[in-house]
Amino acid sequence: MGQAHIIRSNTFRWALAVAGVFAVFVIVLFGFIYWQADQYLIARSDKMIGSQLNFIAGLPSERRLGAINDHLKQDSRGVQYAGLFGADGRKIAGNLERFPPDLQVNDSVQSISVERTLPAGRETHVVRAIARHMPNGDALVIGREVDETREISHVVAQALALGLLPALCLCLLAGAWLSMRAQKRVEEVNQRVQRIIAGDLRERLPHRDVNEPFSRLAVIVNGMLDEMETMIHALAGVGNDIAHDLRTPLTRARLALERGRTNATTLEQLQTVVDKAIANIDQSLAIITALLRLAEIENSRRSAAVGTVSLHEMLREVCDIYEPIAENKSIDLRVGLQQRLSVRGDRDLLFEAVANLVDNAIKFTPEGGRVDIELIRGDNETAVRVTDTGPGINDQEREAVLRRFYRSDKIRSAPGVGLGLNLVAAIVKLHGFRLAIHPGPGGRLEVICPDHQSG
Amino acid sequence: MIPRNPGSSTGRGANAFAAAENEPMTKVLLIEDDSETAEEISAELADRGFEVEWSASGIEGLDKARSSRPDAMIVDRLLPGIDGLTVIEALRKDQVRTPVLVLSALGAVDDRVRGLRMGGDDYLTKPFALVELVARVEALLRRPAESRETTLRVGPLELDLIERTAKRGDRMIDLLPREFRLLEYMMQRSDQLLTRAMLLEEVWNYKFVPATNLVDVHMGRLRHKVDGPGESPMIHNVRGAGFILRTGP
Numbered sequence: 001m002g003q004a005h006i007i008r009s010n011t012f013r014w015a016l017a018v019a020g021v022f023a024v025f026v027i028v029l030f031g032f033i034y035w036q037a038d039q040y041l042i043a044r045s046d047k048m049i050g051s052q053l054n055f056i057a058g059l060p061s062e063r064r065l066g067a068i069n070d071h072l073k074q075d076s077r078g079v080q081y082a083g084l085f086g087a088d089g090r091k092i093a094g095n096l097e098r099f100p101p102d103l104q105v106n107d108s109v110q111s112i113s114v115e116r117t118l119p120a121g122r123e124t125h126v127v128r129a130i131a132r133h134m135p136n137g138d139a140l141v142i143g144r145e146v147d148e149t150r151e152i153s154h155v156v157a158q159a160l161a162l163g164l165l166p167a168l169c170l171c172l173l174a175g176a177w178l179s180m181r182a183q184k185r186v187e188e189v190n191q192r193v194q195r196i197i198a199g200d201l202r203e204r205l206p207h208r209d210v211n212e213p214f215s216r217l218a219v220i221v222n223g224m225l226d227e228m229e230t231m232i233h234a235l236a237g238v239g240n241d242i243a244h245d246l247r248t249p250l251t252r253a254r255l256a257l258e259r260g261r262t263n264a265t266t267l268e269q270l271q272t273v274v275d276k277a278i279a280n281i282d283q284s285l286a287i288i289t290a291l292l293r294l295a296e297i298e299n300s301r302r303s304a305a306v307g308t309v310s311l312h313e314m315l316r317e318v319c320d321i322y323e324p325i326a327e328n329k330s331i332d333l334r335v336g337l338q339q340r341l342s343v344r345g346d347r348d349l350l351f352e353a354v355a356n357l358v359d360n361a362i363k364f365t366p367e368g369g370r371v372d373i374e375l376i377r378g379d380n381e382t383a384v385r386v387t388d389t390g391p392g393i394n395d396q397e398r399e400a401v402l403r404r405f406y407r408s409d410k411i412r413s414a415p416g417v418g419l420g421l422n423l424v425a426a427i428v429k430l431h432g433f434r435l436a437i438h439p440g441p442g443g444r445l446e447v448i449c450p451d452h453q454s455g
Numbered sequence: 456m457i458p459r460n461p462g463s464s465t466g467r468g469a470n471a472f473a474a475a476e477n478e479p480m481t482k483v484l485l486i487e488d489d490s491e492t493a494e495e496i497s498a499e500l501a502d503r504g505f506e507v508e509w510s511a512s513g514i515e516g517l518d519k520a521r522s523s524r525p526d527a528m529i530v531d532r533l534l535p536g537i538d539g540l541t542v543i544e545a546l547r548k549d550q551v552r553t554p555v556l557v558l559s560a561l562g563a564v565d566d567r568v569r570g571l572r573m574g575g576d577d578y579l580t581k582p583f584a585l586v587e588l589v590a591r592v593e594a595l596l597r598r599p600a601e602s603r604e605t606t607l608r609v610g611p612l613e614l615d616l617i618e619r620t621a622k623r624g625d626r627m628i629d630l631l632p633r634e635f636r637l638l639e640y641m642m643q644r645s646d647q648l649l650t651r652a653m654l655l656e657e658v659w660n661y662k663f664v665p666a667t668n669l670v671d672v673h674m675g676r677l678r679h680k681v682d683g684p685g686e687s688p689m690i691h692n693v694r695g696a697g698f699i700l701r702t703g704p
Contacts (some may be wrong), residue, residue: 275695285582320633321659324672359667 011182015175019168026164026437034156044129046109046143053130053142056082061136065093080145081114081127084134085428096141105131105139114143185214240290246284253280297349297426309347311384312337314354322358330367333358336374341382343449352422353427354384356420357445361388364443380451383436386422388443398419398437462650468572474585482527482595486516487558488534494530500592513537514608520580522544525553527596529588543576545561550646552594556588586685586696599643607642611701613640631659632642634677641690641700650697 058065068082072095073377083094092100100112109130116123129143188206195203205223207218253276260273326333343350354373361371369389376383428435428447438444471639483505487493497507508523511633513534520528520542537545545557555576557568558565558677568578575598578592607614613622614631621628630638636657641649654659659669678690691699 234582289580321669322667324676325667325669327670356664357663363667415549 009179010293011058011179012175015171019171022171023164023168024169027160028162030156034153037152038169040273042128042146043081045146045387046130049109049128049130049144052082052439053132054139056142057132057134061134061138064134064140068093069439079145081141081145081146082128085139085141087139089139090258092138094141096143100129101139103129103131104131105134111146112143134448144154145433182214189218195394198223201225201232201346242271242287245287249280249283252282253277256262256280274408294422294426297423297430300430306344306346308342309345309350310340310342311350312340312353314347315375315384318351318354319373322362326362327372329362330366331362331365332370333362334370334372336372336378339377341377343431343433345433345449351425351428353424353447354386356424357384357386357447359422361386361390361445362445364388365390376446382449384447386443386445390443392439392441392443393437393445395439399440411414475512480504480527481527482506482508482523483592484508484510484516484523484528484532484553485529486510486513486539487511487531487628495573495585496588499589501607503589505592513542516670517542517545517671520551520553527592528553528555530555530557530571532557532561541610543571546555547574554598556591556595558583558588585698586648586693587650587652590650590653590697593647594649594653597644597647599666607639607699609642609645610689612638612642614639615691623683623686626683628680629675630680634680637673637677638681644700645697646701648693648697691702 018329052071056064056071059067064084068084071082072080081096083096083099084092085099086092089099095116096114100114103110104113107130109128111129112125112129113124114129122188125145125147127143127375128146129141131141133138133139161277165392192203192205205218207215207222209215229431256273258277260270260277264270264273315335315337319333323333358371358373365371366387370387372387374385374387376385397449422446431449433450434446434448436446436448438446464559470616481504483500485493485496485500487496487506487509488511492508493511499511500507508519508525510519513536516528516530516534519525527544530542532539534542539557539559541555543621546553555571556583557571557578559568559578560581571578575595577595579588579591587661605616611624615621616639617631619636621630621638637654640654640658644681654670654674655665661669674690674692682688683692685703689700689702693699
């Protein structure tokens, strides 16, 4: 993190820009104050010399000389000018050597430059002056130096230098500090991220104060990382489940074949062994097929097949198909359809989902039990409810049943691949519907289709 | 689409039937790039009395299909050079209507496959049971002819498609709509081995394999109605393979 780095950083550039704008603003402000003060001082001195001229001009001619001399004597700072000149331009009194050549005798205040002889030498001064013809033909000139405004400008410049320079330095320092701090945070985050990339999934971004934007961002990213860590662990778990579930039937097949090869003495014995092996291999293949189907549904954005699905017709069909199966198990399968309801969706997939729910319900309900399929209209939603008198799904199992391959310990012996509810969940999610699993006793699962999805 | 317990049957039922028909040898063209799979399929088909020709690539297969005019084709979807579906499309453009069974490792049924099924061809996902393959090839070869008959007859069995009634001899059979459809499908394909997967696809319109053995339960009920006490059975269960409707034993 070199100095060039800090200067190039955005934070620092912003600080620089703000400092620049601030400086320009202050300079303009001071300029305005200077201009206003200048105007005011000139106007005041103009008024003063006007009244002095009136006063001296108003005196009888014999007292004017005295008045001019008095006037000049009172001026300790040496800023006053006065002069009385004869009609031929000859100086009668005052501190002006000669009549100022660029002064018009028209009773109005003008800016002129006059030369003055001092012991140090000759000097040129800018002076506000006024001139008037006296009734006897003389010309009276009254003037005043306005170099006071120059003093003011000097003071203003000093104030500027004293105030502005430290302020600018402060700005730059603040910019550099902020920039450095941001760089440090970025570097810190970068180090953590590199560690996450390297595989340390438990690493999190540093954060201090929640009100600070940077920390809030870190908290958000940490939340995302938590989610991803859970997902990655879940995926790893799925991988293990798949391996385990595939291994079981394959091991059985292998053992059967190995033993059959050594022990079978007749063709019938060998065929029995091979049948067993094929059945186990088929079980493995069925798992793979189900997994691929699951992946296909989860990844698909099936929109081509979306249409209006008449749920009551679909449920009746599911019921028709499963009725004989329920009857074989002496299960009372009933379908309750109070009204005709439709949703938008992929009919084949929804059929598959409901068929899976009913299939599960019948499978896990003991003989003599009862399975109900109902179509319910709720507040702004339509629901398909499948209720059974089986063991149900308790709170601890609720999350687990949606995990791939999960099968409750109570029902390990039931046939099936163990992906049925996963398929249902994937289909339901694809449609933007919800799958509700109610706690026991008895199983109660609902596919809830909100109206805004069905519109 | 794996039947519950396939492979255990040698499919003698179907074989016996194939031998009974005294036709010239049926020629099947197999386009499959995996030689081991091709060998097994060829051997099985030869056992069932088919004459099998094998090509390992799409281009070679296309040439053979044009020159030797097979009765049916089995085409792998993924082939080196041009893929299986392109081969079929090329043939159809030439007005070659040979029925095709497409084999594929892809489970997803996309639009091209849907088009294939509409055209009367069939699609089988790998891995499959050999019985399933043979049953489907036979079904392709003996597609029911377009007929205007409104009454189907197999032995003593009679199905009125207009009145929606079924009779065995003089005995009326009371059928539910789904049972009627199942019996209709079986009577149109009497003496043919129908696998569970075929029945699920065609009669129940299922696009997936249900966990429970649906077909067996429904078939059991239909058989109970069709084969009354004392009558000789017509619906036969070929162990591990599927079902056949026929008059003989």
